[in-house]
Amino acid sequence: xxxxxxxxxxxxxxxxxxxxxxxxxxxxxxxxxxxxxxxxxxxxxxxxxxxxxxxxxxxxxxxxxxxxxxxxxxxxxxxxxxxxxxxxxxxxxxxxxxxxxxxx
Amino acid sequence: xxxxxxxxxxxxxxxxxxxxxxxxxxxxxxxxxxxxxxxxxxxxxxxxxxxxxxxxxxxxxxxxxxxxxxxxxxxxxxxxxxxxxxxxxxxxxxxxxxxxxxxx
DNA sequence: TTCGAATATTCCTTTACAAGAATATTCCTT
DNA sequence: AAGGAATATTCTTGTAAAGGAATATTCGAA
Numbered sequence: 001x002x003x004x005x006x007x008x009x010x011x012x013x014x015x016x017x018x019x020x021x022x023x024x025x026x027x028x029x030x031x032x033x034x035x036x037x038x039x040x041x042x043x044x045x046x047x048x049x050x051x052x053x054x055x056x057x058x059x060x061x062x063x064x065x066x067x068x069x070x071x072x073x074x075x076x077x078x079x080x081x082x083x084x085x086x087x088x089x090x091x092x093x094x095x096x097x098x099x100x101x102x103x104x
Numbered sequence: 105x106x107x108x109x110x111x112x113x114x115x116x117x118x119x120x121x122x123x124x125x126x127x128x129x130x131x132x133x134x135x136x137x138x139x140x141x142x143x144x145x146x147x148x149x150x151x152x153x154x155x156x157x158x159x160x161x162x163x164x165x166x167x168x169x170x171x172x173x174x175x176x177x178x179x180x181x182x183x184x185x186x187x188x189x190x191x192x193x194x195x196x197x198x199x200x201x202x203x204x205x206x207x208x
Numbered sequence: 209t210t211c212g213a214a215t216a217t218t219c220c221t222t223t224a225c226a227a228g229a230a231t232a233t234t235c236c237t238t
Numbered sequence: 239a240a241g242g243a244a245t246a247t248t249c250t251t252g253t254a255a256a257g258g259a260a261t262a263t264t265c266g267a268a
Contacts, residue, residue: 008116013226017109024192026202030245043227045246064235064244072193079186082179088128089176117256134215147257149216168214168265 003055004081007074010054015039016047020070023057027069107159108185111178114158119143120151124174127161131173 011017018037022028028036034044048068051057055074060067115121122141126132132140138148152172155161159178164171 005116005118005121008112008121012109012112012116014109015226017112024189031243040228041245042229042247046226049246061234061245066245070189070192072189075186075189076193079183082183082186085128085174085176085179088174089180119256135213144258145215146217146259150256153216165215165264170215 003074004078006054007056007078010050010056013047013050015043016051019044019047019051020056023068023070027060027067029065029067031065033068107178108182110158111160111182114154114160117151117154119147120155123148123151123155124160127172127174131164131171133169133171135169137172 011020015037019033022033022036030041030044030048033039033048034041037044048057048059052059052068055071057068058071060069115124119141123137126137126140134145134148134152137143137152138145141148152161152163156163156172159175161172162175164173
């Protein structure tokens with residue numbers, strides 16, 4: 001359960017969300033991300049750190065540079081979680097009535 | 105795009121996440137949620153406010169009480185978003201190689 | 209019409225975290 | 239070996255937001 005919260009927390013920050021949106025096109029270096037998003041390099045590095053710690057991105061060092069790319073697992077897990085709600089929307093034709101009866 | 109961020113932000117807070125997990129079983133009053141989660145009533149009300157503002161829950165007042173229940177739309181939208189990543193995982197057999205070639 | 213229960217709101221304090229600035233690290237090139 | 243590029247880290251500061259305590263509101267029941 002903690003993983004989902006970690007994923008959510010990482011994605012909930014606007015700049016990190018944007019980074020993820022950028023990376024979906026393909027792998028990018030820190031500098032490229034900073035340029036695209038008009039952010040300063042240190043902040044990008046810090047956000048990438050959070051994304052990396054949460055498993056959302058993977059880094060591959062090439063010489064001087066670090067190439068970041070998305071990692072599928074956390075996304076898939078989050079989607080799986082959301083999928084478990086699907087039953088609820090269909091299943092219950094609004095259990096509210098039922099609840100009100102039970103309520104005394 | 106802002107809606108997704110709003111949804112993510114609302115879900116990323118542990119107590120709110122727990123509230124959502126509770127509500128998937130069925131509608132609940134503020135007091136019931138507070139009891140289950142061993143939280144103080146005001147904090148629960150405040151978290152429910154955030155969830156309500158972000159459209160994740162709906163409230164139905166019955167006399168003294170307020171019954172909160174999940175709202176499907178934000179969940180569906182978030183899942184839709186996650187679904188747009190699916191192409192990426194399948195589509196690209198790791199475009200990293202490609203990237204490295206382009207990189208000079 | 210007052211009382212108590214359920215809930216919301218306000219104000220204050222505290223904490224988490226993002227940005228800024230400066231510096232450290234790593235690696236290529238010469 | 240030295241210098242410069244790309245990136246990471248550290249320290250500080252500012253701010254948003256969560257918790258605590260008290261109070262306001264709303265409603266049913268007596």
